[in-house]
Amino acid sequence: xxxxxxxxxxxxxxxxxxxxxxxxxxxxxxxxxxxxxxxxxxxxxxxxxxxxxxxxxxxxxxxxxxxxxxxxxxxxxxxxxxxxxxxxxxxxxxxxxxxxxxxxxxxxxxxxxxxxxxxxxxxxxxxxxxxxxxxxxxxxxxxxxxxxxxxxxxxxxxxxxxxxxxxxxxxxxxxxxxxxxxxxxxxxxxxxxxxxxxxxxxxxxxxxxxxxxxxxxxxxxxxxxxx
Numbered sequence: 001x002x003x004x005x006x007x008x009x010x011x012x013x014x015x016x017x018x019x020x021x022x023x024x025x026x027x028x029x030x031x032x033x034x035x036x037x038x039x040x041x042x043x044x045x046x047x048x049x050x051x052x053x054x055x056x057x058x059x060x061x062x063x064x065x066x067x068x069x070x071x072x073x074x075x076x077x078x079x080x081x082x083x084x085x086x087x088x089x090x091x092x093x094x095x096x097x098x099x100x101x102x103x104x105x106x107x108x109x110x111x112x113x114x115x116x117x118x119x120x121x122x123x124x125x126x127x128x129x130x131x132x133x134x135x136x137x138x139x140x141x142x143x144x145x146x147x148x149x150x151x152x153x154x155x156x157x158x159x160x161x162x163x164x165x166x167x168x169x170x171x172x173x174x175x176x177x178x179x180x181x182x183x184x185x186x187x188x189x190x191x192x193x194x195x196x197x198x199x200x201x202x203x204x205x206x207x208x209x210x211x212x213x214x215x216x217x218x219x220x221x222x223x224x225x226x227x
Contacts (some may be wrong), residue, residue, distance in 0.1 A: 003111055003222060005165055007156075009175030010117040012214070013195055014104075015127060015179050016095050019046075026082075026089040030075055042067065054118065054150050054180055060144040064120075084122065088129060091126045096133060099216045104136040107222060114139040118149045118180060134223070139163050150177075151184035160188075172209075174218060180216075182208045 011017035021041050027034040031123075044068045052058040055221025059082070068086075075082075104197035107113060113136055117124065121142045128134035141159045143149035150156075156173075160166055168190045176195040183206045187191035194208035195215060202208060210221050 001112060001222070002170060002224075003172045004167070004170040005163060005172070006107065006111055006113045006222070007116045007159060007171060007173045008113060009150075009173075009177065009181045010115050010119050010124065012097070012128075012176045013174060013181075014095050014096060014100050014115070014133070015131070017090075017194055018093065019090070020044075021093050022076070025093055026086045028135060029085070030077075035049045041070075045070075046119060050118075053143075056148060056152060060120065072129075088126075090123055091130055094127045094131060095111065096131050097158040097215060101131075101133065103215055103218065104133060106219065108136045111222065112138050112163070114141065114159065114163055114164075116141040116150065116155060117142045120144050132221075148181035151187060153187040156184055156188040156190065172221075178202050178208065184208050193221060208222070 008014050023039065024034045025044065048068045049063045050060060053060065053063045064083040065079045065092040071082055072079040104113065115124065115137055119142065119145045122147070122191035124140045124142060125134070128140070129135060139162055141155065143155055143160060146155045146158050148154045160171070165171065168188070171190045172193060173181055173190055174193045174195065176194070176197070178194055178200070181201070182192045182194050188209055191209040193210040193212060194202065196211045199213065199215050211217060
């Protein structure tokens with residue numbers, strides 16, 4: 001078998017990430033009817049600070065603060081507290097994507113698996129435990145802990161150190177974001193599989209080793225080199 005380790009992205013690769021539902025769930029405790037207009041305003045700010053974060057132009061704490069700053073002022077609650085409540089709500093509503101649990105169970109007797117995510121540390125273990133997927137995942141690496149976000153090669157080098165595996169030829173990165181997951185794998189020299197559900201075209205400078213539209217299509221890739 002060619003691959004001994006599979007590194008998975010988390011959001012929209014293993015887990016459905018419905019941030020609108022999470023925000024609505026969170027704001028209910030403050031008696032706020034979180035509207036579509038509220039969501040669009042949140043997304044505008046959040047998308048901008050996430051781009052800055054992935055480019056290394058801002059920190060995790062600044063991201064957490066900026067995206068809830070206006071709500072902090074309206075509700076007189078710390079933006080970091082709001083961020084924490086939001087992550088707790090995301091745990092409550094989280095669900096693995098269709099086919100993920102079956103796939104991880106199938107893979108677990110053949111390869112080791114880890115998560116490499118730009119998502120926040122506070123969310124990851126709780127979500128894995130709640131979903132029942134924790135038994136399949138040997139390590140969870142977050143950009144918040146490492147101090148850099150994908151596609152920075154440092155997070156991938158750190159991951160290889162943490163899993164004690166330096167044979168890059170036997171590692172596969174799987175993710176839905178071509179600009180962070182696939183570009184990051186390119187930078188560090190490991191194979192990648194782009195979960196490209198919408199059939200988009202990758203930029204010329206980003207080269208996924210494989211492309212799939214459904215997570216179930218990963219199984220033939222893994223077992224194609226079984227001797």
